[in-house]
Amino acid sequence: MEEHKSIVKFNGWTLDENSRNLTSPKGMARRLPKGEYRALRLMLDTPGKIFTREQLIRHMTGRELRPNDRTVDVTIRRIRKHFESDIDSPELISTIHGEGYRFVGKIDK
16 A cells, blocks of 8 residues: 555546645635545555445544445535546446445556
8 A cells, every 4th residue: 555645646636635625626615525535545555456335434433334324425425526627427436336445547657
């Protein structure tokens, strides 16, 4: 696993750990809620890795996934709204049916 960086750049976007700001390629910054930040950060730290809904909920909230719990799905949808041009055809966070979600964008070195 790569070293944890306080600022991660991906596909023209910047995520700042200190402020939880997600900055667009045009320079517009938005502070992410804690759950959205934690889920996105987890995926950015290990791009390409599939995270189950159980892993994401534990990382986001510290609790276990409950039956019919849509927290993870709603959080991923909210994250996608920040940077996906079409959230129904996501380019950066893929849904792996029956498994979970993974970041498939490009991390800038």
